[in-house]
Amino acid sequence: MFGRMGMPELIVIMAIALIIFGPSKLPEIGRTFGKAIGEFKSHASKISEDVEVEVEEIKSSLEK
Structure with a gap:
């Protein structure tokens, strides 16, 4: 969708x-974003x- 993102x-x-x-808000936003990604990966x-x-x-029931 976005292609490859480089350093620039x-x-x-x-x-x-x-x-x-x-x-002052960037660390809080970073933590929130990190938690959201962690929860998404977990789910x-x-x-x-x-x-x-x-x-x-399903495979085991079909084999019977």
Whole structure:
């Protein structure tokens, strides 16, 4: 969707964030963003595990 992002693009994004939110809010925003990504990964892995379990159950029921 966004293609590859290099160092210049990241610097521009950080500069814009610094201008918009200011230096005092950036650590809080970073923590919140990090927690959100962590929760997303956790939920995605849980869904993946659930799908794998369901697939195994379907395979075992078809073999009978």
